[in-house]
Amino acid sequence: MSGIVDAIGIVVIIGAIKVIVAFVALLVVTLVVVWAERKIIADMQSRVGPNRWGPFGLLQTLADGMKLFFKEDFRPASADRWTYALAPVAAMVPAFLAFAVVPLGDDVTIAGREIDLVVTDINIGVLYFLAMGSLGVYGIVLAGWASGSKFPLLGGVRSTAQMISYEIALGLSLVPVVLAAGSLSMVDIVAQQADTVGNVTFFDGIPVLEQVADLFRYMPNWYIWSQWPAFAIFFISGIAETNRAPFDLPEAETELIAGFHTEYSGIRFAMFFLGEYIHVVVISAVAVTLFFGGWHGPGFDFLPWLWPLVWFMLKTTVFVYLFVWLRATMPRLRYDRLMWLGWKRLIPAALVWIMVTAVVNTPGISRNIRLAVFGALFLGVVTWVFRGDPRMKDIVTPQRRTTRGVA
């Protein structure tokens, strides 16, 4: 045994164990999340939801997964053979990979060896997460293209445009957090959010009311307080990245049958499904990690290593629930509205917010400049809110159509 350990190295073995644990955990979590989504949406629609397999229907997803193994998996004659076969793999694998950089808990000591509860703490964690999100687009685009059928083609092309549009907003929304933390490593970013906000004076010197100051001493030092615009942009584009309602245009059932996976059946369909749900879990986990203090939370003497994991899972669950809730509540956006939101609102908003964060975080910048920036920002938001809906000004009227249309 020790011979093997010496040959491969304990680091490699620990890495392998972490990977296996994370992989199995993700699979189990997906089973539960799919079940939970069906149950919650059923509840919101006054239905019962799955209730046949296992207690409260908990094993329903497993049963469905098993069933899909036994379902015929055929390939349309017009499909491109290998691309069609491998697109589901390309959609699923990056979703798993993205999870690798999310820290799940504090360091634990097992057999005298300190192990950090993250699959791997690479120093470009945030960038890596974005890269894996981009790779996931390939699976969907290739699936749509390779099916050789009109609905998947439309779904695939749409999803490319949608995902690359929202990817910019997603990438830009994380820059302010990185700027504030000064690191791309998710472990570092979580470490920055330890403790509470503490003693607060606004703009280096304006004192705060004693009662308010007390509140701040108990408030956890999460990035959400200072970076909530970044979080809003991140979460909206995160939903669009995962192709979930209200941004599920690529598979819009009512117009595109099932979009990019219309021609997929059996186990290959299951893979798209798995990839989507893991992506939801990963986006939720990253939102928690970057904006909500990651695994930080009150610890107790009883099983001290367990509490960080519990807090992390609870926080992540809240966001997964939010995803489900949104799906049950929001109608799907029209495609041009979707692109409008991404290109004309989220991207400029993210750019402005980056510059604001930069000004505020500049070392040694004077208090007056900070006050001026916040004042300008406040005025800008107020004007923005009260300017009315610009879309109402240029609705396409029949009159305008005729001036251009008849050739």
Next chain:
Amino acid sequence: MNTPDYLPILFLLVLSTLFAVGSMLAASKLSPRRWTSAKLQSYESGMVPEKDVAGDRFPVKFYLVAMLFIIFDIETAFLYPWAVAYDELGLFGLAEMGVFIAILLAAYAYVWKRGGLEWVE
């Protein structure tokens, strides 16, 4: 770059690919395979497909979005190292990035003005 840091990612890649390929192989053994010509037609809500769409054309709008994406994505890539090193750059970094983003916003405004971001005319 610290190689052991990236090793688990490689493991995860291998494991998830094996899982995917393995389950596809298992499914191919477990599932029936009764292909008929009707079943292999591309799906069109039960109609006989009008035409083959493989390699068909699609609106040029998507092409424009792809071009814009490349420009803005490279910008994002520039922003990350700047953000990490911001503490050391200070005011100089702020001014530099201000100029960079201003140039980019000018191009962005131009695209907006010319209707490059419009989907419905």
